Amino acid sequence: RGLGDVYKRQIKMKYFHQVFSDKHKIQFAALTYIGDTFAYICFRGTDISITGWKEDLLFAVKDVVPSQRLALEYAQKVIPLIPAGKKIYIGGHSKGGNLAIHAACYLEEIYQKRISKVYDHDGPGFSYNIYGTEEYERIVNRVEKTIPRNSLIGILLNSSLSNAKIIKSNAITGLYQHDPLRWIIDHNGNFVIVQDRSSCLLYTSDAADDKA
Numbered sequence: 001r002g003l004g005d006v007y008k009r010q011i012k013m014k015y016f017h018q019v020f021s022d023k024h025k026i027q028f029a030a031l032t033y034i035g036d037t038f039a040y041i042c043f044r045g046t047d048i049s050i051t052g053w054k055e056d057l058l059f060a061v062k063d064v065v066p067s068q069r070l071a072l073e074y075a076q077k078v079i080p081l082i083p084a085g086k087k088i089y090i091g092g093h094s095k096g097g098n099l100a101i102h103a104a105c106y107l108e109e110i111y112q113k114r115i116s117k118v119y120d121h122d123g124p125g126f127s128y129n130i131y132g133t134e135e136y137e138r139i140v141n142r143v144e145k146t147i148p149r150n151s152l153i154g155i156l157l158n159s160s161l162s163n164a165k166i167i168k169s170n171a172i173t174g175l176y177q178h179d180p181l182r183w184i185i186d187h188n189g190n191f192v193i194v195q196d197r198s199s200c201l202l203y204t205s206d207a208a209d210d211k212a
Contacts, residue, residue, distance in 0.1 A: 010035075016029070021066075030070075030078075035086075039086050041079075043099040059156075064102075071103040090119070092119070106135055112138060122154035125156055147161065151174060167184070
């Protein structure tokens with residue numbers, strides 16, 4: 001193909017923002033990918049730092065953790081910078097998926113309406129039941145949650161799994177299946193979907209669904 005076809009597939013990375021503070025237990029990063037017809041606002045999951053894990057523990061005891069607040073602020077600032085007409089997607093893996101849900105829920109309505117899809121890739125749930133709230137109901141039809149068959153992280157806390165896509169992984173255990181690089185894709189670049197979650201995890205996750 002000609003150079004024109006290659007150029008059309010180029011994607012720019014813009015608006016990288018990172019905040020790290022051990023004192024305030026913050027480990028946050030976001031980046032926006034911009035193509036010809038779309039923009040993808042992506043939030044980073046937990047890194048290998050102790051600070052990142054400290055912040056993760058706050059998910060169980062606080063309604064809003066620092067990274068959730070920063071994710072909302074980031075989306076509010078970036079969306080107005082994205083040209084009208086481009087489809088806007090927002091998402092992330094692990095903690096990043098949780099941040100995407102939180103940001104999409106609490107965006108100002110004028111910006112929320114521009115979101116085409118929210119991707120939560122095996123992200124943990126919330127300390128409170130966000131599902132069924134007025135804020136969540138405004139975006140629920142645009143949320144796509146993916147979990148591996150033996151998901152551990154994606155079923156934590158208040159999580160809604162009723163419409164989750166279950167992804168085939170080449171890892172054996174739940175913890176290793178959390179790694180998205182182990183998720184299997186087909187020749188078209190799509191995730192390979194399986195029908196059922198592991199039976200040993202159904203009780204825990206279904207109990208969370210009952211609360212949703």
